[in-house]
Structures are given as structure tokens and as C-alpha cells.
Amino acid sequence: MRQSWVIGINIFRQLLRNRILTVLAIFALAMGGLSVFLGELGQESEARLGRDFGLLGVEWIGYITVLLCHVVLLFEETELKTITMLLVKPVARWQYLLGKLVGSSLLAALNVAGLVLVLLLVGWARGYSLASLPFFLAAFFLLWQSVVMSAVVLLFSVLASTVPACVVYSTFTFFLGHFTGNLVEWMAKLNEGAALVLVRVLYYLLPNLAIFNLSDSLPLGGENIKTGIALSAASFLWPLAYGAIYALAVLLLAAWQYQRKEI
Amino acid sequence: MSQPYAIEVIEVQKRYQSGDFWRPIKAQALRGVSMQVRPGEVYGLVGVNGAGKTTLMKVMTGLLRPDQGQALVFGLPAGSMAARARFGYLPELPSFPKYLSAREVLDFYGRLQGMEPRARQARVAELLKWVGLAEALDKPIREYSKGMQQRVGLAQALLHDPELVFLDEPISGLDPLGIKQMRDLFLSLKAQGKTIFFNTHILSEVERLCDRVGLMHRGRMLLQAPVADLASRHASTVTLAFRSLGPAQRRSLKAMRLVASQENQVWTVAVANAQLAPVLAKLKLPRGAAPTVISANSPLETAFIKAVRAEEQG
Numbered sequence: 001m002r003q004s005w006v007i008g009i010n011i012f013r014q015l016l017r018n019r020i021l022t023v024l025a026i027f028a029l030a031m032g033g034l035s036v037f038l039g040e041l042g043q044e045s046e047a048r049l050g051r052d053f054g055l056l057g058v059e060w061i062g063y064i065t066v067l068l069c070h071v072v073l074l075f076e077e078t079e080l081k082t083i084t085m086l087l088v089k090p091v092a093r094w095q096y097l098l099g100k101l102v103g104s105s106l107l108a109a110l111n112v113a114g115l116v117l118v119l120l121l122v123g124w125a126r127g128y129s130l131a132s133l134p135f136f137l138a139a140f141f142l143l144w145q146s147v148v149m150s151a152v153v154l155l156f157s158v159l160a161s162t163v164p165a166c167v168v169y170s171t172f173t174f175f176l177g178h179f180t181g182n183l184v185e186w187m188a189k190l191n192e193g194a195a196l197v198l199v200r201v202l203y204y205l206l207p208n209l210a211i212f213n214l215s216d217s218l219p220l221g222g223e224n225i226k227t228g229i230a231l232s233a234a235s236f237l238w239p240l241a242y243g244a245i246y247a248l249a250v251l252l253l254a255a256w257q258y259q260r261k262e263i
Numbered sequence: 264m265s266q267p268y269a270i271e272v273i274e275v276q277k278r279y280q281s282g283d284f285w286r287p288i289k290a291q292a293l294r295g296v297s298m299q300v301r302p303g304e305v306y307g308l309v310g311v312n313g314a315g316k317t318t319l320m321k322v323m324t325g326l327l328r329p330d331q332g333q334a335l336v337f338g339l340p341a342g343s344m345a346a347r348a349r350f351g352y353l354p355e356l357p358s359f360p361k362y363l364s365a366r367e368v369l370d371f372y373g374r375l376q377g378m379e380p381r382a383r384q385a386r387v388a389e390l391l392k393w394v395g396l397a398e399a400l401d402k403p404i405r406e407y408s409k410g411m412q413q414r415v416g417l418a419q420a421l422l423h424d425p426e427l428v429f430l431d432e433p434i435s436g437l438d439p440l441g442i443k444q445m446r447d448l449f450l451s452l453k454a455q456g457k458t459i460f461f462n463t464h465i466l467s468e469v470e471r472l473c474d475r476v477g478l479m480h481r482g483r484m485l486l487q488a489p490v491a492d493l494a495s496r497h498a499s500t501v502t503l504a505f506r507s508l509g510p511a512q513r514r515s516l517k518a519m520r521l522v523a524s525q526e527n528q529v530w531t532v533a534v535a536n537a538q539l540a541p542v543l544a545k546l547k548l549p550r551g552a553a554p555t556v557i558s559a560n561s562p563l564e565t566a567f568i569k570a571v572r573a574e575e576q577g
Contacts, residue, residue, distance in 0.1 A: 006374045017362035017403075080358035085419060088324045088352045089375040090344045262279075263326045 003091050007099025011073065012106040020068045021111070024061055028115040031057030032122045047128035051135065054119035058112050058139050059213075062146030063174055065111045069104035070153040070170075071163050078161065083263060094255035097158070101150055101251065108146040112139060137236070138214045144243045145212035149174060151247040152207060155254040158261065176202070177209035207246055211239045267338030269427050269458040270300040270323055275332035277318055277482075292318040294482040295332070300475075302337075302426070305449075305459045307469035307490075309567065310479035316462040317355065319479070320431050323460070324352050336427065348376075351420030355432040355462075357412060361405035365396055365415045368404065369422060376423040390418040394448060410441030417448060428452065430461035434468060446472070466563045470494075476563065478570050485570040490563065497562040497569070501539060503554035505530040512546045519545065531557065 015021075035053040040046070077083040086096065116139050123130045153170040160166045183203040190196040277293040292315045300306045310316050321327040322334050325342020334341035337349055359368050366387055373383035391400045394414035404412065413433065420428055433449070434442045449472055452459060463469060469476050470490060478486040488496075508516075508523060508530040516523050516532060519542060523532045534542050536559075548554075560568065 003375060006371070010371045013367070014360040014363055076358070076360070081354060081356075082358050082360070084321075084326055084354045085352065085357060085372070085416070086375070087326060088347055088350075089372065090347050090377070091375055092344075262328075263321070 001095075001098075003095040004098035004102055007086075007091070007096055008102025008106065011069070011100060011103025015069055015072065015103065015107050016110075018072060020065070020072065020107075023068075024065060024111050025114070027061055027064070028057065028111070028118050031061075031115065032118045035119070036122060036126060045128075046126060047123065047130070050119065050123055050126070050128065051130055054115070054130065055135075055138055055142060055213075057115055057119070059142045059145065061111050061115050062108045062143055063149050065108040066104045066146050066150035067153055067167065067170055069107055070100065070150070070157045071167060073100060074157045074161075074163055074166060078163075087263060093258045094251075097154060097251060097255055097258055100154055101147070101247075104150045104154075105147045108150065109143055112143045112146070134214075141212045141214050141239055144240065145209055148207055148209075148212075148243045148247045148250075149177075151250040151254070155250050155257075158254045158258045173206060174209070177207045179210075180206055180208040181210055208242070211242060214239075266302060267335070268299045269302045269304065269337060270298070270306075270460060271335040271338075272296055272298045272319070272323065273333045273335075275319070275322055275329040275334060277315075277322060277327060277329050279318075292482055293322070293329070296479075296482070296484050297332075298477055298484055298487060300458060300460055302458050303456050304475055305453050305473045306461070306475050306477065307473035308460070308462045308477045308479060309464060309466055309469055309563075310462075311464060311571075313481075314479040315482040316479055317431055318482075320429055320460070320462055324350070324429055348423070349425055350427040350429060351423070351425040352429045353413075353416045353420045353431060353433055356409070356436055357416030357419075359404045359412065359415060362403055364401045364403055365391060365407070365418070366400045368415060369419055372419045373422050378423065386422060386424075387418075390421060393451075394418050395444065408441075410437050410444065413437060413441065413445060414448070417445070421452075425457075427458040427460065430459065432462055432464075434463070434465065466561060466567060470561055470563050478567055480571050480574050483574065485574055486566065493566045494562040497566040499536040499562055500533045500560045500565050501536060501556050502531055502533050502558045502560070504557045505532070505548075505552070505554045507552065512548070515545050515547075516542075533560070 031053060035050040035057075036046075038049050038053065083096075087093065116136070120130055149170070152173055153166065156166045156169040156173075160169060180203055183199050183206075186199050187196060187203065190199060275293050275296045276291075279290045279292055281288045281290070296315070296319060308316050308319065318327065322329050323336065323341050325347065328342070336346040339346040339349075359365075363371075369387040369390065370383060373387060378386065388397075388400075391397050394417055396411060396414055396418070399407065399411065404415065407415065417430075417433070420430075430449075434445050437445060446468065449459065449461075453472065459472075461472075473490050475487065475489050476493065477484055505512075505523075506529065513523055519538075521532050521534060521542065523530050525531075532554075543554075
């Protein structure tokens with residue numbers, strides 16, 4: 001674990017100095033500006049729009065951060081061959097992969113924290129407040145989703161070995177992961193046959209990202225959207241546990257494949 | 264019990280598979296390679312590009328697993344954690360994260376080696392001074408020349424003071440000054456008694472630096488010998504170019520067991536350095552027909568060319 005932490009911190013520092021953050025800072029500012037603009041146009045309350053667009057931004061900035069991290073690292077490994085010097089040190093390959101997960105997750109956490117700060121400042125400037133425990137919890141679970149997606153991108157970076165393939169597979173999974181609920185509906189409609197098997201396989205393979213989106217069930221910004229839903233400890237623990245188990249399973253699969261890979 | 268070899272390779276075979284999974288392309292990179300390197304020895308592995316040198320080094324460092332055979336480092340399986348702690352490795356044209364400084368990069372590798380903070384900081388400063396980068400240690404690596412990056416690579420390989428150092432094409436792509444700097448560093452390592460194993464296709468460097476040499480071609484080890492032995496067994500040669508050679512001169516060459524070959528209306532003959540004057544005297548060339556020396560081969564080059572030709576002719 002110590003080796004993974006050392007690698008993770010080094011990756012975090014290395015990426016922090018890269019241009020990735022500049023792009024993401026622009027993205028964060030654009031999201032803040034968009035929420036103000038839509039608040040002016042829309043009939044909905046500005047606070048609610050600010051919150052909804054803000055959380056959408058948090059989700060996207062988290063995913064884009066982990067995707068860019070792994071893309072940059074994959075490019076350095078394959079094109080610059082930086083990996084050979086590291087893997088001849090007393091470091092197991094799974095420790096290296098875990099280090100990449102740590103480094104990318106730390107950067108995602110920094111970026112998500114940065115965007116949350118921007119959103120709070122926008123709200124303060126516009127005369128509303130987003131600073132509430134439910135809002136911070138919703139942002140935290142979206143960050144947790146980014147950690148899960150980081151494990152997924154990591155697996156694809158090991159399997160695909162090329163940057164475009166890694167980006168395509170990961171982004172496809174990111175989108176499909178939001179619709180696993182629809183797969184349950186399809187399974188109910190499909191009685192039998194190959195299509196049912198395929199949908200069932202997809203359902204169990206894809207990450208269920210919808211469970212990390214708490215914005216519909218949490219009372220945010222003083223408004224309780226789905227009134228009457230009692231939020232128990234289990235409703236917080238389940239996404240945490242699911243995310244941890246899914247990320248661990250994906251990481252184990254990536255480590256198994258990486259162990260066999262010829263560098 | 265006798266001391267184990269620093270490196271021992273036993274009948275190693277390695278085949279690469281590339282292409283698509285439905286149409287794989289297979290290439291045999293190593294064909295039953297066996298060799299040993301003794302502790303304290305400087306061993307040069309030479310061969311043309313694609314001979315299998317880098318593949319063999321990757322097997323020794325544990326980056327690749329052989330399909331058959333075994334590689335041992337100080338008697339330990341290559342790639343095991345215990346073996347990895349005892350060697351340093353400089354890959355061909357090393358690259359580093361360009362936004363980090365040399366000090367940060369070396370500090371990171373020192374942490375991975377489990378070095379204590381104080382010892383690590385002292386060793387990093389010492390090595391950067393030794394490789395001549397003391398002035399640039401806090402500059403981002405993107406501002407470094409290729410030669411400077413090569414020296415950072417050498418420093419990372421030596422960080423934990425290993426007994427054995429693997430150097431893969433350590434002077435390829437360097438300018439003459441960079442080559443001189445790297446050569447001086449290797450000589451200094453040799454003086455410290457380190458075991459050094461390096462790959463190169465530059466034979467002159469092997470002659471200058473190595474105790475023993477291995478010649479590889481098409482995945483086979485053609486020859487292994489002390490450099491001094493090869494120098495005594497194979498003479499230096501020069502290749503002479505003649506604008507014309509009459510039948511009488513060609514007969515004389517044949518009588519002296521020298522082969523003249525003609526290409527683009529120029530005759531070329533390889534002659535041992537020591538035989539140059541007697542050969543020219545026997546040819547009795549007319550005035551103005553003196554040959555031109557087009558290349559001079561060292562004993563190692565002569566041995567290499569002979570071994571490769573013998574392998575190619577089966």
C-alpha cells in the first residue's frame with residue numbers, strides 16, 4: 001500500500017503541473033457562468049438551476065479529470081516508455097495500478113472541490129446559498145462515482161493499450177452506466193432469448209452510475225424534491241459499498257490482465 | 264559454495280505476437296540464448312538492430328517472461344523483488360515526466376526503493392553532482408537536452424547503489440560531447456567495481472569499456488569471449504578500393520587467400536593491417552593505381568562480421 005501511495009502522490013503532482021487543470025478550470029468557470037445565464041432565462045428559481053447545473057458540472061468534471069489523467073499516463077507509458085524504469089523497481093504491477101487510481105482520484109477530488117467552491121461563490125454573488133449538507137453529500141457521491149469511473153478507465157487503458165480506444169470504451173461505459181435502470185425495464189419486457197441474455201450480461205457488467213446521483217432524493221438548497229422519501233443511513237451506505245466493491249472488482253481484473261501484459 | 268553469477272541466462276526462448284488476434288504475426292526474438300556474467304565484470308552485448316539485445320535485457324530485468332528457459336540475477340529469479348533490489352536499469356532513451364525536476368524524479372524513485380528521507384536526499388544530491396547536473400537539479404525536465412536526460416536516467420539506475428547495472432543502448436542518440444560524458448561515467452562505475460551489462464551496436468565502445476563481449480544475431484548468441492582474446496585472435500583489417508585490378512593482380516590476391524569483389528566498377532579487398540605492405544608489394548600496381556582505404560575494421564568488428572557471415576551462410 002505504501003508503494004501505491006508514493007506512486008499516487010507522484011502522479012498527482014505530475015498531473016497537477018500539466019495543462020489538464022487549465023482546461024478544467026475553464027470548464028468550471030463555464031459551468032458557473034451557464035448556471036447564472038440559465039437562471040436569468042428560466043422560470044425555475046435561479047438557486048435550483050445553479051444547484052442542478054452545478055452538480056451536473058461536478059459529475060462531468062470528475063469524469064473528465066479521471067479520463068484525462070489515464071489518457072496522459074497511458075500516452076507516457078506507451079509512447080515515452082516511462083513505465084520500464086518504474087516496473088524494474090521493487091513495485092508489484094498491481095501496486096502501480098492502485099497508485100494510478102489514487103493519483104487520479106486525488107486530482108478529481110481537487111477539481112470537484114474547486115468547482116464546488118466556484119458554485120458557492122456564484123451563489124453568494126447572486127444572492128442565494130448552496131452551502132448545505134445535502135448539497136455537499138450529493139457532490140461527494142458524484143466524486144465517489146468518479147473514483148469508480150477511474151477504475152473503469154484504468155481497466156480499459158490496460159485492455160486497449162491505445163489512447164483513442166481507451167477514450168471510446170470508457171465514455172461509452174460512462175453513458176450506458178446511467179441507463180442501467182432502463183436495462184431492468186427491458187429485461188422485464190424480454191421473456192427469453194439471446195437478447196435477454198445480452199441485456200442481463202450488460203446489466204451486471206456495467207456500473208450502475210444512477211445510484212450515485214442523489215440530487216433527486218436529497219433536499220437541496222432548502223427544497224425537498226421528492227417529499228416523503230425517508231433517507232436512512234442505508235441509502236448513503238449502499239452507494240458507498242457498491243462503488244467500493246465495483247471499483248475493487250474492476251481493479252482486480254485490470255491487475256490480472258496487467259500482470260500478463262508484456263511491457 | 265561458489266559465488267553465483269551476477270547474471271545467468273539458461274536456454275531462453277522468447278516469441279512475440281503482434282498484429283490482430285485473428286491474424287497474429289509471430290516473431291522469434293530469442294532462440295535458446297545462454298550466457299553468464301561474473302560479478303565485477305563489464306559485459307557488452309553487441310548486435311545489429313533487431314538482434315534481440317533489448318528483449319534479452321528485458322528478460323534479465325523481469326520486464327518480460329521467457330517462453331522457455333530461465334534468467335537469474337545473483338542466483339535469484341529475474342523479476343523477483345529480491346533480484347530487483349540488487350540492480351539498476353537505464354532503458355534506451357529514457358523519458359521522465361516533463362513537468363517534474365530531476366531532484367523530484369530521483370526523490371520519487373528513491374522512495375520506491377524504500378530509502379530513508381535523509382539518506383535519499385543526500386544520495387540524490389551526490390548523484391546529480393556526479394552526473395554533472397548539480398546546477399540544473401530544480402529545472403523541469405522539459406528544459407533538459409537528450410544527454411542530460413540520459414544522465415538523469417543513469418542517476419536513477421544508481422540511486423540505491425546497486426551491485427549490477429543494466430544499460431540499454433546508453434549512448435545512442437547522443438552528440439559527441441554527450442557520448443564522452445557518458446563514457447567517463449561508465450569508466451568511473453567500472454573503477455567502483457560494479458557489474459555492468461550493456462547493449463550497444465557501437466563496437467568501438469565495447470572495445471574501450473568491456474571485459475567480455477557477446478555477439479548476438481537474429482536471436483542467437485553467436486559468440487562470447489573476453490575482449491582481449493578477440494583482439495588477439497582477430498586482426499584489425501582495412502578495406503581497400505581499387506579503380507582497376509588486372510587478371511595478374513587478381514591471381515596474386517587469390518594466391519594470398521584474399522577475396523576481391525567488384526561493385527559499380529570498383530574492386531574492394533579486405534586486408535589485415537599487418538599484411539598491408541606485403542600485399543601491396545606483391546600486387547605490383549602500376550604508377551598512379553594506388554588503392555584508397557575506404558574503411559578500417561577493428562578486431563571486434565572483424566570478429567563480428569565473420570560470425571554474422573558464418574551464421575547467415577548456415
